[in-house]
Amino acid sequence: MAAVLLLLLFPAPWALAAGPMDEGMPGPHQPLVTRDAAPETKLEVMFGAAKSSMGRMYELALAAEYAPIHSFSVELELPLALRDPREGPTVAGPGDLALTAKVAPLMLGAQDTVVALGLTLGLPTGSERRELGGELSLTPFVAAAQRLGPVYLHGDIGYRWRLDSPRRIEMDTESEMTETVQPEKEQALTANLAGSYISTPWLGLFLELNSVTLFKGDPELKDRTQLYLTPGVTVEPAKGWNVRAGVQLPLTNAREFDYQIGVAVMRSF
Numbered sequence: 001m002a003a004v005l006l007l008l009l010f011p012a013p014w015a016l017a018a019g020p021m022d023e024g025m026p027g028p029h030q031p032l033v034t035r036d037a038a039p040e041t042k043l044e045v046m047f048g049a050a051k052s053s054m055g056r057m058y059e060l061a062l063a064a065e066y067a068p069i070h071s072f073s074v075e076l077e078l079p080l081a082l083r084d085p086r087e088g089p090t091v092a093g094p095g096d097l098a099l100t101a102k103v104a105p106l107m108l109g110a111q112d113t114v115v116a117l118g119l120t121l122g123l124p125t126g127s128e129r130r131e132l133g134g135e136l137s138l139t140p141f142v143a144a145a146q147r148l149g150p151v152y153l154h155g156d157i158g159y160r161w162r163l164d165s166p167r168r169i170e171m172d173t174e175s176e177m178t179e180t181v182q183p184e185k186e187q188a189l190t191a192n193l194a195g196s197y198i199s200t201p202w203l204g205l206f207l208e209l210n211s212v213t214l215f216k217g218d219p220e221l222k223d224r225t226q227l228y229l230t231p232g233v234t235v236e237p238a239k240g241w242n243v244r245a246g247v248q249l250p251l252t253n254a255r256e257f258d259y260q261i262g263v264a265v266m267r268s269f
Helices: 002-009 019-021
Strands: 044-054 055-069 072-084 093-096 097-108 113-123 137-148 151-162 169-172 178-183 187-200 204-216 225-235 241-250 257-267
Touching: 204 241
Parallel strands: none
Antiparallel strands: 044 055, 044 257, 055 072, 072 093, 072 097, 097 113, 113 137, 137 151, 151 187, 169 178, 187 204, 204 225, 225 241, 241 257
């Protein structure tokens, strides 16, 4: 995975000499989970449904990104979540707001090669008690994209720190007494790779490899790497519009869910 990300960070000569396609990407190429490196002005609505051994989770998010110049953008994302556990009542409410700033110091061609640096601030607007968020976090990341004819490669690496202290939880001890425990502040490394193939000017197919390695946090997932494969389809029904759908499937025993379905509708300006 690291080798492919290095390839994305350095423009390939054949990509810069793509001929008449240099006017821009002729068709949809955006992945579903991997970050898009290119700053742009857009509105996006995203829906996700996940199933795990603990129950089901649904999330609807609205994101607005604004790029005052072609190499810089800011984005605000507001999620709404519904959690339906196997045991206990169903709960719903807002999740954590996410504010992202992204700058692309390297942009070659008509966004044929893009390297971007970014920072995401997560604000604790969700309820931690109801497991809908409630975390103050910081995530620096690097994202890159490279076009190779009808194929578009995306990649990103990010490291997430939780800045505030988690809510203390109650645990039963061997003496049948209950005591409160302070969980660790979560730290996790994420890395994603995606390849998109543009089959027609309005249809593209993508495949993503997503990984999460938790260094601090949930004891069951700590120091274990989660791998997910995400196949999907991306469609441009009209100019400036993009619809993407895919399913995220775990490849390892370490996992947060058994599967997750995602759909995104985007309007670019």
